[in-house]
Amino acid sequence: MRDATSDLILERMMALHPKIIDLTLDRMWRLLEVLGNPQNDLPPVIHVAGTNGKGSTVAMIRAGLEAAGKTVHVYTSPHLARFHERIRIAGKLIDEDALTVILDECYSANGGENITYFEITTCAAILAFARTPADFTLLEVGLGGRLDATNVVDRPAACVITPVSIDHQQFLGDTLAAIAGEKAGIIKRRVPCIVGPQEPEGLDVIETVAARHMAPLLAYGQHWHVSREAGRMIYQDETGLLDLPLPNLLGAHQVQNAGTALAVLRHLGMEETACEAAVTRAEWPARMQRLRSGPLVDAAGQAELWLDGGHNPAAGIAIAAHLAEIVQRPTYLICGMLNTKDIGGYLRPLSTATALYAVSIPGEANTLPSQTTAAAARAAGIEAHEAPDVAAALAEITRRDPTARVLICGSLYLAGNILKNHG
Numbered sequence: 001m002r003d004a005t006s007d008l009i010l011e012r013m014m015a016l017h018p019k020i021i022d023l024t025l026d027r028m029w030r031l032l033e034v035l036g037n038p039q040n041d042l043p044p045v046i047h048v049a050g051t052n053g054k055g056s057t058v059a060m061i062r063a064g065l066e067a068a069g070k071t072v073h074v075y076t077s078p079h080l081a082r083f084h085e086r087i088r089i090a091g092k093l094i095d096e097d098a099l100t101v102i103l104d105e106c107y108s109a110n111g112g113e114n115i116t117y118f119e120i121t122t123c124a125a126i127l128a129f130a131r132t133p134a135d136f137t138l139l140e141v142g143l144g145g146r147l148d149a150t151n152v153v154d155r156p157a158a159c160v161i162t163p164v165s166i167d168h169q170q171f172l173g174d175t176l177a178a179i180a181g182e183k184a185g186i187i188k189r190r191v192p193c194i195v196g197p198q199e200p201e202g203l204d205v206i207e208t209v210a211a212r213h214m215a216p217l218l219a220y221g222q223h224w225h226v227s228r229e230a231g232r233m234i235y236q237d238e239t240g241l242l243d244l245p246l247p248n249l250l251g252a253h254q255v256q257n258a259g260t261a262l263a264v265l266r267h268l269g270m271e272e273t274a275c276e277a278a279v280t281r282a283e284w285p286a287r288m289q290r291l292r293s294g295p296l297v298d299a300a301g302q303a304e305l306w307l308d309g310g311h312n313p314a315a316g317i318a319i320a321a322h323l324a325e326i327v328q329r330p331t332y333l334i335c336g337m338l339n340t341k342d343i344g345g346y347l348r349p350l351s352t353a354t355a356l357y358a359v360s361i362p363g364e365a366n367t368l369p370s371q372t373t374a375a376a377a378r379a380a381g382i383e384a385h386e387a388p389d390v391a392a393a394l395a396e397i398t399r400r401d402p403t404a405r406v407l408i409c410g411s412l413y414l415a416g417n418i419l420k421n422h423g
Contacts, residue, residue, distance in 0.1 A: 006096060009103040010083060010121070017116045023147035027115045031123050032152060034109045038130035039152045043073065045137045046264060047153060049145035049183045050162025050196065052314045053257040056249055057162050057196070058138050059284040060261035066091060067277030068270050070135040075125045075150070077118070077142050080286055080309075080416035087125045090134045102128045118142050122149040136268075144172050146185020158267060159186050159193040159215070162260055164202040165314040166342070176201045184209035192267060195219040196260040218263055226259025228252070233279060235262050242272060247279045250288040252325065253318040286415035288322055296394060296418070303398050304329070304405040307419070309412035311337060313345030319409065320349040329405050330354040334393045335377070336361040337368045337410040346410065347380040354404070355383040357393035361414045373410070390418065 032039055046061060048054050055076055065072050074088035087094040094102075106124045122142070129137050136157070139150045145161075164180045172179045180202035187193050187209050195206055197220045210217045218224060224237040228246065233255055235242040242262065247254040258279045265275055286309040291297050297305055308319055323331055333356040337343050347356075358373035368376075370386040377384035387393035390408060397404050408418055 005100045006083065006103055009100065009107055010117075013103070013107060013120050014117050016110065016112070016120065017114050019116065021118075021143060022116055023144060025147055025149070025151065027113070027119050028123065028149050028152055030113070031106070031110055031115060031120065032126070034111075035106070035123060035127055038127045040154075041130040042126065042137045042153065043129070043134040044157035045139055045153045046158050046160060047139050047141070047150065047156045047186050048160040048162065049141040049148070049186045050160070051165045051167050051179070051183070051312065052310075052318070053162040053196065053253065053260070054140050056254060056257045056282070056284050056287055057160065057260050058140050059249070059282040060247070060258055060278040061264050062088075062138060063281040063283075064261065064265045064270055064274040064278030065136055065268075067281065068274040071133070073129040073132070073134045073137040074140075075122070075129070075138065076140045078412055078416070080412065081420035083121075086121070087128060089128055089132050094128060098128065099124075116149075119149045126152070141183075141186065144179075144182040144185070146182050148186075151186055154188065156188060156191055158264060159188065159191055160196075160260060160264055161186070161193065161198075161206060162196040162257065163314065164198055164206075165312060166345075167312040177205050180205040181209065187213050187215050189213045190215060192216045192218060194260060194263045194267060197221070197256050218267060220256070220259060220263075224259065224263045224266075226255060226262070228255050233258060235259055235275070237263065237266060239266060242275055244276055244279050247282070249282055249284055250290075251318055251322040253321070254287075285419060286412060288319070291418075296391065299391065299394055299398070300406065301398055302403045303394075303401075305394075306405070306407045307415050308407060308409045309415035310409070311341050311346060311411050313342055313349070316346040316349040319407070320352070323352075323407075329403065330401050331405045331407060332357065332397045332401070333377075333382075334359060334387070334390055334397075334406060334408045335373055335410040336370070336414040337373055338364065338366045338413065339368050339372075340366060341411075343368065343373060343376040344380060347377055347382065351381040353382055354401075355385065355397075357385050357387045357397065359387050359390055359393055359414075361411055362389070362417050364413050367413075390414075
């Protein structure tokens with residue numbers, strides 16, 4: 001029952017602050033000071049913010065660096081099945097014993113003071129990274145950037161901003177410019193910033209912040225370009241052209257994410273072999289992932305079963321674009337979402353789906369009730385039904401259409417439940 005050890009400490013950490021999200025860096029600075037300021041002892045940091053594609057971009061950067069023989073620490077969130085997924089030390093997921101020790105140390109050092117779950121676990125990751133040699137540290141922002149718990153490194157090797165879109169308005173602002181300003185808060189004085197494709201309004205803000213900090217920008221469309229041509233991916237910057245396979249992570253949007261990762265790798269001086277590995281070896285579950293084993297796949301019979309954790313309008317557009325590219329067959333959605341998301345904006349691009357089966361996300365207090373999701377689907381022009389859970393929805397779909405394509409979608413929390421309990 002060793003897993004219960006870290007789980008118990010994590011449960012205690014959840015009780016240290018009345019809010020799940022409370023954006024400020026004050027509590028981070030306090031605890032990091034008690035811990036000896038480990039953020040100053042990290043291997044060179046690549047700090048990644050953005051609304052969409054952060055995780056995929058981090059996965060590709062990691063694949064490229066490791067192919068070049070580099071050791072890499074990686075911090076991502078949220079996890080899907082187990083907390084351990086968030087902390088990868090020198091290429092390997094943190095083990096239970098190491099996680100328990102580092103969490104307990106941070107919990108004790110905090111002394112019962114107010115601190116959010118994400119803040120104290122981020123401190124734990126930073127402390128673990130500082131104590132283990134590596135060539136690079138990849139830090140993925142949790143929410144926003146300016147006041148995110150990861151934004152405590154004064155001189156990263158590079159900052160990265162993936163595409164910015166409307167999401168988390170209650171914390172980041174209700175305009176693209178405001179949200180881009182929060183994401184651009186990771187930009188540091190004279191530190192290069194690699195910028196993925198952006199809307200003009202967002203790019204203007206990022207450029208303004210970068211100029212204020214005298215931070216060199218390497219922006220898509222200006223300093224580097226990426227496109228899909230004849231079944232290949234073409235990347236070009238001032239150092240030359242790369243003709244590479246398409247990313248193994250599925251979806252047209254992954255070409256843009258791959259371009260951002262390649263821009264980072266090229267900035268770090270990696271060779272073409274590392275760049276090819278970035279697009280062919282990256283692993284990132286629940287991003288248009290074809291499920292091929294497990295009880296749900298067994299129950300699906302001849303039906304295709306897919307899983308995606310995207311949850312905002314940009315994700316809906318990306319999923320729709322991918323579905324339009326692959327062999328056509330009736331597509332059914334099993335959808336569960338959180339009540340903090342723009343469900344209408346997410347579902348409208350998916351209006352060509354044959355039908356949607358709405359579920360509530362198990363164990364999530366902020367889940368949208370299935371009836372609310374179903375009503376939103378009907379408003380988006382999708383035939384909609386309610387189901388008590390994913391297994392029941394899948395059974396109904398396969399009775400109706402044994403060779404259907406079924407996409408479980410709408411939330412990383414739903415995706416994590418599937419991978420943990422049905423994978």
